[in-house]
Amino acid sequence: MLSTTEARAAGLVTLLLVAACTAAPTTAPAPAPPPTSAAAPGGSLADVPTVSAQLLPSVVKILTTGGNGSGVIYTGDGLILTNEHVVRGSPTVQIGFADGQRHAGTVQAVDVVTDLALVQAERRDLPVARFQPGLPVIGELAIAIGSPLGFENSVTAGVVSGLHREIPGTAAETQALVDLIQTDAPISPGNSGGTLVNARGEVIGISEAYIPPQAGAVSIGFAIPAATAIDVAEQLRTTGRARHAFAGLEPTQITPQIAAQLDLPGTDGVIVAATVPGGPAAIAGLQPGDLILAVDGQPTRRPEDFLGALRRRAPGDTIAVSVRSPDGRERSTQLTLTDRPAFSQ
Template sequence: MLSPTKAVAAGLLIPLLVAACTTAPTTAPAPGPAPSTAAPAPSGSLADVPPVSAQLLPSVVKILTEGGNGSGVIYTGDGLILTNEHVVRGSPTVQVGFADGQRHAGTVRAVDVVTDLAIVQVERRDLPVPRFQPELPVIGELAIAIGSPLGFENSVTAGVVSGLHREIPGTAAETQALVDLIQTDAAISPGNSGGALVNARGEVIGINEAYIPPQAGAVSIGFAIPAATAIDVAEQLRTSGRARHAFAGLEPTQISPQIAAQLGLPGTDGVIVAATVPGGPAAIAGLRPGDLILAVDGEPTRRPEDFIGALRRRAPGDTITLSIHGLDGQQRSAQVTLTDRPAFSR
């Protein structure tokens, strides 16, 4: 079950599979995890793949729904599984297949659409919990993807961490999940979603999320949600059933060449405020539809995904400074105090 959308690459509109999501059904067969405090280092080689795989395979599961299958990572020893929201979307119950061949019924306990994360509860105890590494990995270090691509359980692919803080252009109109991601060239395919991306020390550095397919001209471009985000959201979901996210109260839209020409702009870099929420943070700060956001706290916002990614790294209550090109052509700054995202908003 693949979800099509579009992304901008090299100035061209290309097809993109939003996530290494669930595959169609086939006939093929306590407290949260303690984070590592060790600082990551650019280490690891292919010689590390066999022992790390043997260590982590028992902690990665296959998740089956009526619509297909994906992967998950054991989060607590008493049966809590972490996966992607799109893997379990529309399914209050799932089947969870473990590396030892056992299969158990699972209940979807809570989901977070904004980060595309979910937790599933199974009635099984004494499960092997992997170590999660909340620090970001180093570009170039070993990355091993473990999951059930295309239904092939306990599959392992290896590569390196290719980049950090990645946003996938052109996806903001459909989902806010594809921002602030880890990029890897470890092969990720449909069914890998929700599985583990691990380093040479056997620590989970990310939850596999998406890939750009070969027909888009890509070669091994995959993405994972950083472990720090996964831990934060999972802890909120298990304690309160929902996750809090910074909310600016505006709808960011890409600048088109036509709008750039109409406003006399030098290019299409920047984000248009398409709408504001009445009484929301942006409206209170004086932003109006048609204003252009050029930067957040000095960081350029060339695309809506940049703006969403900047919010992902903030918390409700934080104040951000926006560099604005107003409808009157004047440059100004606006102080926006972020709030918690309302339940009704995207």
Template sequence: MQSTTKAAGLVALFLAASCTAPPAQPTAPPPTPPAVPAPAPAGSLADVPAVSAELLPSVVKVLTSGGNGSGVVYTADGLILTNEHVVRGASTVQLGFADGRRYPGTVQAVDVITDLALVQTDRRDLPVARFRTELPVVGELAIAIGSPLGFENSVTAGVISGLHREIPGTAAETQALVDLIQTDAPISPGNSGGALVNARGEVIGISEAYIPPQAGAVSIGFAIPAATAVDVAEQLLTTGRARHAFAGLEPTQITPQIAAQLNLPGTDGVIVAAIVAGGPAANAGLQPGDLILAVDAEPTRRPEDFLGTLRRRNPGDTINITVRGPGGQERTTQLTLTDRPAFSQ
């Protein structure tokens, strides 16, 4: 069975289905994997065989009626962490383990905003992956483990190419492709939900997306940082949902046509396309048509920049947002973020 691929702007996501599975009620939280605070070495290709041997039993193949992806063993009693888009539309899946055995799995909870999901299986005494919640260093070894195009137990290697990446042109389709780790370890459809690992065998990210060769890219892949994955997984375990900072506005890219219509000097900035009545942006005095120039003095050139800023904030945080009104007046106002409502994607 082969995973399907969907383009989102420049990036192809490893989508296995087309709609979101409804979250089930979570079971009592099992013991959670340890965070690893010690510094990680840069590593080299000589480390790949030993790391692969250690981690392969902790990475599974996730099969649905629409295709396949990958997952990472999160707890010894059968909880698997994967991408939401891998299990989208499914309530049950099949899990293929490195020893060749297969077990059914039940989708426990999902988070569309970060594209993460938890799947429970009855298999016990599984080898739990170790997650490193500190960000990796650019240039250190990165090993991707998963089931690309259905090839189970596949390993590729490269380096960490960048941090805090937002993928241009994707905000209209998904809010997941922000604040990502970039790697040149080859990632293909079916790697989604698998492990990105450092030279110590610690999971530093969950494989998420790649920019395809037809866009002119060579080995540009992305992963959700382990800190985000662990934080969301723990919230899903505890409450069945994850909390996210919510600004109450819809950010839209400035096109050349919009720039000409509004007499703007260029296409840098984010247009406020809509405001949620009674939400944080409305309470801060923002209006549709306002141009967001910066958040906390950091330039906001694209919607993905704005979403990346929100990803690094928490409900209750206050941000300073600089906007230019339709009349050309610039102002900076404070906006207090709230928890994202359940209806908002």
């Protein structure tokens, strides 16, 4: 069962997703205090000015009819990587560059599963950001660069707080908030699509979401890992869509009411609400009402845990799923994942 804090966070965490494109206010909100330690592993606050100067030319502001977000220059010929929710509903955008120039941009391709998009700018010979293909180390320096609330070329700093994070209660709204990097570098609406950078000036993540102070959080932000961003961006460049592992089932959180109805000992686990006819889950014998306890031995307490496990798999992979039937029988079954159909995007 979600704690009070988790439940409140679940209801508010998508504030960045829905409010990322906002007009700049006349006054800025009070920023969160910077980290006091100057000796975090993998860099220190002394590295921030150098890294910022190096990366700022590669980070852009993206303006739509609804407001603004951020992006990062992915190729020298004008491809900009950003969040899908930043450009949602806007086939064309305006792109503000660090040198003050503004150019038109066209949305080339989007992926709602990972909340990533590519925009083609009408400008060439751009400074390309470098991406770190591997995961960062917990505790290393993390610098967020973007345009929060419309304030261009903003820099905040913190550390990498955690890896493989899933945000409880978000699966019913979006599949993007799983397998994320957690950071305490302050992230605000408008940072969406901007960069999270390490002390070597490499992009380690694309800013995605944050839990606001109303939920009792202090500087809890999230970014899409660079490896995921690179993989999806390359697929979008070459084919216009990204492939994702598909289990063919709808995972649902166990509520106290469901637990009481099914005589379950608690609310940990994922209920199969429905299966796709002929899909992987149906072929493996899973049925609505089955309880998924674990994937490859890792417990699945919430739907976000299950979706996070899928994010780290590819179509064609086989996973071991531990299942409890409504009659109480437990079993393990093999489920071969397929490519996500277009209709389920």
